[in-house]
Amino acid sequence: MTTIESDTHAEGESAVESVTVRINNNDVSVARGATILDACTASGIDTPTICYAENLTPVNVCRVCVVEVTGNRTLVPSCSRLAEAGMEIQTDSDRVRHSRKMVLEFLGSSVDLSQAPEINQYSVRYEADVTRYVDDREVIEEPIRIQDELYIRDYDKCVLCYKCVEACGDDAQHTFAIAVAGRGFDNRVSTEFDVVLPDSACVYCGNCVAVCPTNALQFKSEFDLRRSESWREEEQTVTTTVCSYCGVGCNLELHVQDNEIVKVTSPVDHSVTHGNLCIKGRFGYQYVGN
């Protein structure tokens, strides 16, 4: 008889220490190393985030997740500040609401958020008046960059959240094709010396596109359908399957509209991909149906 013995992993599973914090006057316990955001989520509090993503190291730039911690002079970003025992946290105080509202008003005044439904919901929640500073949005008015058939870059929609830079960097991909260049109003995400993408280090994994919260980075398939006014997200189905190329076993989420695959993503909570894919997994589906 053929027998193959199994082994289950036991090493490293020591008892995890927990810490207790007080959020909005309720105690909540989380594992040591968890953030305030984790603690908020554990207590059922929905915290707005823009630059935070589960699979990226927080860069603390959007300031929309800030909370009030007793004893701290300034508001603190909940996405990166670790929960400490005995912390007294307020997530919905006037000061927190006011700060979040200001952040959303500034963003709404200067960026095209027409394809950022999540941020627009935050604006409604915090009663942000995006016309408070300008009548209309003052975007930088750059032409959309369409260099190939895989994805486009629309700088008018960029909120400079750095997620794409992180996704290209040392959290997983290690390609480092893009960084934030320039100063002040010239601040923008750029390839080295602003060269076109095929001349940069870009390997077209699309992991930057997958994390963009505003569609500033957008798959060309989605862009084309939107332009012809035939992008109907509400009709789309999303099916999880496994990539057809190499043997790593990446999970794909196939977004299907009218029996055609229109976008491919990967589940952030999958142990193999953590939301990331390569060029083949992301764009290699186009033969299906042909």
Place this chain on the structure above:
Amino acid sequence: MFGAGGGTVSYAEIEEADVILLWGSNAREAHPIFFHHLMKGLDNGARMYSVDPRRTSSSKFADLWLGIDVGTDIALANAIAREIIHAGLANDDFIIRSTRGYEDFAAAVEPYTLDVAAEITGVPATAIREVAHAYATGGKSQILWTLGITEHHNAVDNVLSLCNLALLTGHVGRWGSGLVPLRGQNNVQGGGDMGALPDKLPGFQRIDDDADRTKFEAAYGMGLNPTPGIHLTLMFEAMERSELTAVYVVGENPADSEADVDRARALLSGLDCLVVQDIFLTRTAQLADVVLPASVAWAESDGTVTSSERRVQRVRGAVTPPGEARHDIDIIIDLADRMGVDLGTNEPEALWDELRSLSPLHAGMSYERLEAGGLQWPCPSLDHPGSPFLHGWLWADDLGGRAPAPFSVVEHEGPKEQLTEEFPLRLTTGRSLDSYNTGVQSNGFTSPIRYGEALDINPVDGESLGLSDGERVRVSSPRGSVEMAVRFQFDIPIGLTFTTYHFPDLVDINKLTNDAWDKRSGTSEFKAAAIRIDKIDFPIPMAGS
């Protein structure tokens, strides 16, 4: 290895490894998302050594690149083993308790001194010594390989030479340490697991083992042929002898992918009957008497596939197949029906449950349990969590009642096809990031970073042949010739050339590759042909002129 065909560790384990030997693998391009896990290991402080004839994009992340001559892997592995033994770094307790054949092995590697190996492999002795010491002294060390090890005429010996290193140091059967063949196709692991091997039933049970076979015979209510079948390479030899006259090809494109492809095409064309079941009209399908249009398994039907870490995962239908395309299962059931056999249900889950009732490795993997990210075999019961790594029995007091793991004596042979005055350059083939195999899938999208097929060559060789970068040349091996452009690459050592095999319609590179093959694995030596480059004297006429 040691009984079951599967990588011994999980991807997550490399994130905690101390020493990584990436051997004959350009995982950065061929397994990009696995490379994310590997990078996490490097970020956590692991040292990586890359053994590859080319300075690949993976090698550039390594602490040290060992630019080995093509096909000299066994000399390198044996020298590493000898150095570990002589430096007193072998794991004597593990060797005594868990292995056998050590004395013969130690004697066999004795001639492979650092200097001898340096001479054979082209890798400096100091580098070999460094790798030996790092690998042996690392708390958790892994060896990973792909086709750089297995696409040789002595593929099995190559693999065994790496297994020897793990047995010598005890770097197997523990969390973080192991032996990892990275699988090149999305279900090549699952195919083998399901018994798509000439001598196996599902779950690595043997067709020629009476107890194993009887179980299947009882389940199906009929006798099964106990004689193992033959693998692809032997099939071509049987075609040559006219013993095999009818062939049914499912989802494979041998008319493009075989080494010495002209011979393969001639043999396929000479068959009495060739049936091809595929989603494309591949070159093989064009030769067929009957083509059965199939649906896309991963996007148009339900089922499972199994990854490099033995993780069984669900695939699900997301779109309906076009035209007359049908699910593979339905085609096979109908075909059996015409032959007078009722195969029963076509429901993927019911078929999977039948498999679970016969394969102990998979018994605990219900569809319901597979929903949450899959399970790794062995998973023998519904309450079993699955197995991140294999061969923990090597560390059990009584070895779980098994025989100790054997060392293997393997000797350096080198590539079958030696370089000659007529064919003085070495050709090796491999993958690039944005393309895949014979291109039938990956050529469906336009990649901005695809440069097409070119022969990568060191500029020194290029200039000594009087060539300029990008020039079209004639490339010949003892089997045939193709025309293609050269691409000057400093990452290719002098004397070596490299190309991919993704665009057979543009460059029919397998006209050149050598079909010398390993009698045990059936794999051809795609990695080592001898070639010559000639200038094309006359300009190629432009289309229409």
